[in-house]
Amino acid sequence: MAIFEYAPAPESTDVVDIKPSYGLFINGEFVDGSGPTFKTINPATEVPLAEIATATSDDVDRAVQAARKAFGVWSALPGAERAKYLFRIARIIQERARELAVLESLDNGKPIRESRDVDLPLVAAHFFYYAGWADKLEYAGFGTKALGVAGQVIPWNFPLLMLAWKIAPALACGNTVVLKPAETTPLTALWFADICRQADLPPGVVNIVTGAGDTGAAVVAHPDVNKVAFTGSTEVGRIIARTVAGTDKKLTLELGGKAANIVFEDAAIDQAVEGIVNGIFFNQGHVCCAGSRLLVQESIQDELLDSLKRRLGTLRVGDPLDKNTDVGAINSADQLAKIRELSEIGESEGALRWSPACELPERGFWFPPTIFTGVAQSHTIARDEIFGPVLSVLTFRTPAEAVEKANNTPYGLSAGIWTEKGSRILWMADKLRAGVVWANTFNKFDPASPFGGYKESGYGREGGLLGLEAYLDV
Ligand code: NAI
Numbered sequence: 001m002a003i004f005e006y007a008p009a010p011e012s013t014d015v016v017d018i019k020p021s022y023g024l025f026i027n028g029e030f031v032d033g034s035g036p037t038f039k040t041i042n043p044a045t046e047v048p049l050a051e052i053a054t055a056t057s058d059d060v061d062r063a064v065q066a067a068r069k070a071f072g073v074w075s076a077l078p079g080a081e082r083a084k085y086l087f088r089i090a091r092i093i094q095e096r097a098r099e100l101a102v103l104e105s106l107d108n109g110k111p112i113r114e115s116r117d118v119d120l121p122l123v124a125a126h127f128f129y130y131a132g133w134a135d136k137l138e139y140a141g142f143g144t145k146a147l148g149v150a151g152q153v154i155p156w157n158f159p160l161l162m163l164a165w166k167i168a169p170a171l172a173c174g175n176t177v178v179l180k181p182a183e184t185t186p187l188t189a190l191w192f193a194d195i196c197r198q199a200d201l202p203p204g205v206v207n208i209v210t211g212a213g214d215t216g217a218a219v220v221a222h223p224d225v226n227k228v229a230f231t232g233s234t235e236v237g238r239i240i241a242r243t244v245a246g247t248d249k250k251l252t253l254e255l256g257g258k259a260a261n262i263v264f265e266d267a268a269i270d271q272a273v274e275g276i277v278n279g280i281f282f283n284q285g286h287v288c289c290a291g292s293r294l295l296v297q298e299s300i301q302d303e304l305l306d307s308l309k310r311r312l313g314t315l316r317v318g319d320p321l322d323k324n325t326d327v328g329a330i331n332s333a334d335q336l337a338k339i340r341e342l343s344e345i346g347e348s349e350g351a352l353r354w355s356p357a358c359e360l361p362e363r364g365f366w367f368p369p370t371i372f373t374g375v376a377q378s379h380t381i382a383r384d385e386i387f388g389p390v391l392s393v394l395t396f397r398t399p400a401e402a403v404e405k406a407n408n409t410p411y412g413l414s415a416g417i418w419t420e421k422g423s424r425i426l427w428m429a430d431k432l433r434a435g436v437v438w439a440n441t442f443n444k445f446d447p448a449s450p451f452g453g454y455k456e457s458g459y460g461r462e463g464g465l466l467g468l469e470a471y472l473d474v
């Protein structure tokens, strides 16, 4: 396919000063961890970025104690005072947005265009939004009593954004926090620790403990944690639900998804193609609400697929720091192995695999944008979350069949509808078992809009007014 030439426009890394090693952030200080250190790497080059501390359960205990002590002070502050800190944090994030965006792209592999234009603006917006609630809790309807210490475990796909989703409402409501970032993407959380110091946040209100699953398990199991919030795999979500069962800890889980992006024959095809691309290739498809199942009405299948393939031929895969890049690096070797394995299963089960011609860099973790056609509902790739740039295409004839196929999944996080008819959008939205339904758009986020799922996608809502409920003693 003919593609025009373009000059690379890499963002400079001079704006970030990465030290050789980082400790844990406990009680307002960076301290050594007791466990063995590990490296976080740049997935686009496989070059190590820094040595990171592992928090053992003793370290987690110290962090929880610091948070408990700080809770007395923090929860007693008038809401308007807590708001000042949150507004200050939001403004510092805006001031340091370029630095944070570069760092996020380095550690995660996502294109700078996304970290700069999507992640960072949403991170700041989330802090601004919840800062606004801190002194208005009595109007939200969930009381004003904070829960205590929140133990939060987050994934690697939106490292700083998931931190914002967790920390902003927790602090606004008067809780203190022990947060564990993912082991492949700890850096922006450590930068956030620095921002807390810059904002003069009282010590112990935010604590960051790095490490892998064991550190996360220690946070979740700690007896003095009052609230557990987790985003990640359904498998770990189940383990956490078991750990928390029978305790009086409050729990929210945001797990996987297998969203249907449903295109009717009367839809604006070019817009739908953009929405499909944004739905599954945004952030390399490492998105829990990704539109990973395209349901296209049979009558327009050929036309739509032709347009879609043409569009995929223009996607630029490569250096995440290049401002031209559309699809960056896969976050880790493990995730790449999982995407490869599921794609091979897709082929062996009889679906037809297609990718545009694209040269992938030699070092680093890469996977080309991929489409599977001829996918049946029983195929593994139609059922399992691939969490990569892989789209499964299925067809339908009637709206009722579209609903039936869209809901035929253990997940229920999101869905997309593309049609001219407003009445059909309302009819479909009512029947789709999905927490978020987008119409003639996809992957749109706003801090004022609650987000969450049905069934195996988890429970609890994050964002918006409902997001406050998770952090208050209702
Ligand atoms: P994961 O669920 O293992 O990791 C998420 C977070 O949980 C990380 O911080 C990890 O250290 C922590 N963790 C792991 N085991 C834990 C335990 N026993 N107790 C407490 N915390 C624990 O996810 P992973 O292995 O990185 O990805 C596997 C799959 O999960 C992906 O392929 C994708 O399908 C799904 N996933 C979904 C996400 C979402 O946004 N809903 C985000 C990341 C992964």
Ligand code: MG
Residues within 6 Å of the ligand: 040, 041, 042, 043, 106, 107, 108, 183, 184, 185, 186
């Ligand atoms: Mg990394």
